[in-house]
Amino acid sequence: MKRTATRRQFIKGLSVATAALALPAAQYSRVLGANEKLRVGSIGTGGKGWSDLNGVAASPAVEVTALCDIDSSAAHLGRAATKYSSAKTYADWRKLLDNQAEVDGVIVSTPDFMHAPVSLAAMQLDKHVFCQKPLTHTVFEARQMQLAAKKHDLVTQMCNQIQSHTAYRTAVKIVHDGMIGKVKEVHSWQGGTPSWPCNIDRPPGSDPVPDTVAWDLWQGVAPRRPYKKGIYHPFNWRGWQAYGTGQLGDFGCHILDPVFKSLLLTSPLELTAEAPELKPETWTDKATVRYLFPQTQYTAGDTIAVTWYDGAGVRPSRENMSAIPANVDLPGAGSVLIGEKGSLIIPHVAMPKLFLNGSTEETKVEPVPSVDHYVQWADACRGEAETTSHFDYAGPLTETVLLGTVGIRFPGQTLKWDAQKMEIPNFTEAQPWLTKEYVKGWEPAWV
Numbered sequence: 001m002k003r004t005a006t007r008r009q010f011i012k013g014l015s016v017a018t019a020a021l022a023l024p025a026a027q028y029s030r031v032l033g034a035n036e037k038l039r040v041g042s043i044g045t046g047g048k049g050w051s052d053l054n055g056v057a058a059s060p061a062v063e064v065t066a067l068c069d070i071d072s073s074a075a076h077l078g079r080a081a082t083k084y085s086s087a088k089t090y091a092d093w094r095k096l097l098d099n100q101a102e103v104d105g106v107i108v109s110t111p112d113f114m115h116a117p118v119s120l121a122a123m124q125l126d127k128h129v130f131c132q133k134p135l136t137h138t139v140f141e142a143r144q145m146q147l148a149a150k151k152h153d154l155v156t157q158m159c160n161q162i163q164s165h166t167a168y169r170t171a172v173k174i175v176h177d178g179m180i181g182k183v184k185e186v187h188s189w190q191g192g193t194p195s196w197p198c199n200i201d202r203p204p205g206s207d208p209v210p211d212t213v214a215w216d217l218w219q220g221v222a223p224r225r226p227y228k229k230g231i232y233h234p235f236n237w238r239g240w241q242a243y244g245t246g247q248l249g250d251f252g253c254h255i256l257d258p259v260f261k262s263l264l265l266t267s268p269l270e271l272t273a274e275a276p277e278l279k280p281e282t283w284t285d286k287a288t289v290r291y292l293f294p295q296t297q298y299t300a301g302d303t304i305a306v307t308w309y310d311g312a313g314v315r316p317s318r319e320n321m322s323a324i325p326a327n328v329d330l331p332g333a334g335s336v337l338i339g340e341k342g343s344l345i346i347p348h349v350a351m352p353k354l355f356l357n358g359s360t361e362e363t364k365v366e367p368v369p370s371v372d373h374y375v376q377w378a379d380a381c382r383g384e385a386e387t388t389s390h391f392d393y394a395g396p397l398t399e400t401v402l403l404g405t406v407g408i409r410f411p412g413q414t415l416k417w418d419a420q421k422m423e424i425p426n427f428t429e430a431q432p433w434l435t436k437e438y439v440k441g442w443e444p445a446w447v
Contacts, residue, residue, distance in 0.1 A: 038381050041066035041103040043093045043118055046076030046234055048132060049109030052159055053080060055374030056107055056130060062378050066103055068096045071234065073212040091214045093118050100125045105155070105381050108132060111237045112244050114220045116141035117444045123148040124445060128155040128381045130374070133253035134245055135391065135398035140435040142402060143422060146395030147447040157377040157387040158394035160253045162349055164373035168258040171344060171352040173368050175262035175298055179354060180339030182300035186259055187316035188335040189309040190251040190348070196239035198246075198285035199276070203228055221442040239282050245405055246283030247310040251333070251348075252401035253394070258346050259306060259335055264296045266396045267419035269303065273407030286311025289404040300340055308404060325360040328353070406433045 040062050042053040046069055057064050068090040069077035081089050090096045093110075096103070105128035108118045116136040119129045129149075135158050136142045149156045162168050174180065206226030209215045215227045222242045230236065237243035238250055259265065268291040275287035289308040295301060309316060315330050323343040324336070331347035342356035342363075354363040371388075379385035399419075407415055409430070416426040424430045438444065 036382065037061060037063040038378050039063050039065040039102060039104045040107060040378075041068065041096050041105075042080065042107045042109070043068045043096065044107075044109035044111075044132075045069045045080035046071060047109075048159075049107070050080065052107050052109045052130070052132065052374070053084075055161070055372075056378055057084070058372070059375045059378040061382055066090065066096050066099070068093045070214040070218040071210075071212055073210070076212075076234070092217055094121070097121055097125060097127075100127070103127060105129065105377075109159075110220075112249065113137040113222055113237075113242065116145055117221050117438075117442065119145060120148055120444050120446075123152050123154055123156075126152055126154065128377075129391075130157045130159060130377045133158050133160045133394075133398075134249045134401055135253070135394050136402070137245065138435050139399050139402045139406065140422070141444075142395050142398040144444075144447055145398075146391045149391040151447055155377065155380045155387060156391040156394075157373070157380075158253065158389045158391065158398070159373070160257050160389055160394070160397075161373040162254050163257050163261065163389055164371045164376065165349065166367050166370040167349060167351045168261070168346070169368040169370065170365065171258045171346045172262040174344055174352060174354055174365060175337065175339075179342065179363075179365070180337060180344050180356075181341035183263060183298055183304065183337050183339045184300045185304065185320070185338050186263075186306040186335060187309070187338075188255050188259060188306065189314055189316060190247055190255060190333045191310075191312070191314045192332060193312040194239065194247050194283075194285055196236045196244070197231070197282055198239050199279055200239075200282050201279060202281050203231060219439075221438045221444070223437075223439065241278075241281055241283060244283070245402065246287075246408075247285070248287060248289065248308060248404050248408070249401060251310070252308065252404065253397055255333060255335060255348055256306070256308070256401065257389075257397065259337070260393075260397050260400075262337070263293075263298045263304065265293050265304075265306070265400075268293050268306075268400055268403065268417055270414055270416045271403055271407050272414045273404060273411055275408045275411050277411070278409060283405075284408065286314065287404075287408050289407055291400065291404070323357050324355050327360075328355070328362075406430055409433060 045067055064084040064087045067080045067087045106122045108131040115131055119131050122129055207229040209227045271291045273289045276284050287310055291306045293304045333348035335346045337344045345353040356363050376385050377387055380387045415424050415430055
């Protein structure tokens with residue numbers, strides 16, 4: 001794949017990106033008054049977009065004024081337009097933003113590859129943004145999202161909504177309270193079978209495009225290819241490199257979130273991946289990525305290792321987990337934090353389990369109540385709250401996850417990471433994969 005033009009743009013933007021990191025964190029200066037309605041436009045209203053839209057609209061302070069989806073069928077734009085009948089409807093998100101006076105903020109629930117192009121355009125119009133995870137499709141886009149939110153001083157939130165659930169909030173408090181002591185190592189995993197195509201070649205030929213689907217608009221910034229029924233839209237795009245980010249990208253911003261929150265992690269120092277050789281266009285069905293982070297106030301030693309595993313039935317080895325009783329099963333997905341005083345199991349969407357050294361019994365803790373991740377954003381846009389997965393936090397988390405997808409392309413190769421310069425200094429062959437090319441006429445405007 002040719003990547004030269006985008007590489008030049010990427011290098012040109014590095015000095016700007018590095019300088020902009022010195023800007024202060026967003027102070028939400030563009031918030032509405034407490035008595036004003038937040039006018040929201042939803043871009044991507046089917047699938048996860050439907051629950052995102054309803055989650056934000058649950059706030060009595062929200063008015064849904066615009067809806068956009070490339071699929072006008074009942075399962076997508078159709079039912080959203082029926083429920084929110086006063087909202088204007090669009091197939092093209094650019095036209096929604098052209099009528100920018102209609103909205104104060106947007107929900108971006110498109111496939112991964114369109115998160116940044118849509119969100120950046122909205123932020124450049126001073127619109128608050130609620131964006132699905134992973135925040136972006138590339139590492140460079142993630143940094144751009146972080147910089148744009150700072151530059152325009154906007155209220156942002158990535159939709160890794162489990163962060164606000166009592167389970168993850170309780171896990172973070174356990175670590176911050178020092179119950180397991182300083183953390184020595186972390187293991188995180190997703191042991192489910194991917195429900196999208198893996199390790200396949202692109203099927204030949206094409207199928208008729210449904211009357212309800214604007215296929216060219218769906219492809220957006222991505223290289224053009226024929227429509228194939230059930231292969232890309234509406235769900236299976238997750239397995240294709242041009243559109244999605246595979247198992248790590250799909251789950252990493254959820255499962256690694258309480259690890260980042262509890263340990264106050266930012267950027268890794270290096271990573272090494274193990275995975276089967278990739279097919280030209282799809283992601284693999286299994287991978288292991290070992291990250292090494294600098295120490296924080298919650299970790300032991302000069303560095304902290306965080307290892308990610310995904311694949312059907314995968315679990316980390318119990319070899320170094322003596323603080324967890326042998327009769328305790330690990331969940332199908334989640335994390336284990338191994339500390340100086342004990343260990344913590346954080347299942348994916350279930351209450352954490354705490355085991356202190358020397359005890360075979362789980363130690364009970366007081367749960368931390370949930371908050372509403374969606375309404376939190378709406379309230380913050382009106383000056384009544386602060387978001388917890390704002391792009392200053394979600395950007396580095398997403399960068400880490402997507403660095404893992406770069407590593408998967410080079411199994412066994414340790415990639416050093418210079419976060420300030422956005423460079424992989426020891427292996428220049430990986431550098432172009434921090435970004436990508438965009439179809440002519442669809443190039444995003446960078447910060």
